[in-house]
Amino acid sequence: GESVGLHLPTLSVQEGDNSIINCAYSNSASDYFIWYKQESGKGPQFIIDIRSNMDKRQGQRVTVLLNKTVKHLSLQIAATQPGDSAVYFCAEIRYSGSARQLTFGSGTQLTVLP
Amino acid sequence: GAVVSQHPSWVICKSGTSVKIECRSLDFQATTMFWYRQFPKQSLMLMATSNEGSKATYEQGVEKDKFLINHASLTLSTLTVTSAHPEDSSFYICSARAPTLYPSYEQYFGPGTRLTVT
Numbered sequence: 001g002e003s004v005g006l007h008l009p010t011l012s013v014q015e016g017d018n019s020i021i022n023c024a025y026s027n028s029a030s031d032y033f034i035w036y037k038q039e040s041g042k043g044p045q046f047i048i049d050i051r052s053n054m055d056k057r058q059g060q061r062v063t064v065l066l067n068k069t070v071k072h073l074s075l076q077i078a079a080t081q082p083g084d085s086a087v088y089f090c091a092e093i094r095y096s097g098s099a100r101q102l103t104f105g106s107g108t109q110l111t112v113l114p
Numbered sequence: 115g116a117v118v119s120q121h122p123s124w125v126i127c128k129s130g131t132s133v134k135i136e137c138r139s140l141d142f143q144a145t146t147m148f149w150y151r152q153f154p155k156q157s158l159m160l161m162a163t164s165n166e167g168s169k170a171t172y173e174q175g176v177e178k179d180k181f182l183i184n185h186a187s188l189t190l191s192t193l194t195v196t197s198a199h200p201e202d203s204s205f206y207i208c209s210a211r212a213p214t215l216y217p218s219y220e221q222y223f224g225p226g227t228r229l230t231v232t
Contacts, residue, residue, distance in 0.1 A: 034220075041205075041228070042225055042226060043118075043209075043223035043225045043226045044207070049217070049220075089157060093219050099146075099163070100219045101160070102160070102221055103160075104158045105157060106156075107156075
């Protein structure tokens, strides 16, 4: 069925290095994509979003890239810090009936090594 | 701004009892609230969508008689797990959406409630 999924379930990076988290999606009708960060025992925290008519968007230390040709989404975190350790979810927003519905991908556990 | 709270943050109940979880939007009016369930090391799965003053819409496979949702005001939604069983143990997360906030599609998530049924 249509879903949003992640290539890598776990990712370990050295502190200070850049991190790249990938996500594949299958529904070309999605009009927004969002990256969330979830720390242990907490709710998801919005990081950055991108509209489907864009291919790149930058925030503070984060960049999201969208490749609609291959239906691929990535989150790049520059100069990864220990506080970045968390599970990262991509999510897509698309219309379901008359309402916008948010669907989460499976998540990637990012561990920052000292 | 756009803060969502949940109460309690964790709860332990005995099998067969019911437990109520509250979700509040603290500084905005939420016309739509969502309830998600998350099992360990898994993603968030949408259980139901509720609009203020109307019945909740449940996702396929979610028992509406077991997971009672009430969205009586623009700032409060409740999820009641009735006749809870150990398999209902999970992390329950609510979110709220406010069309008056930008972007209008964004959902603001609560901190979650850890339910353990013994």
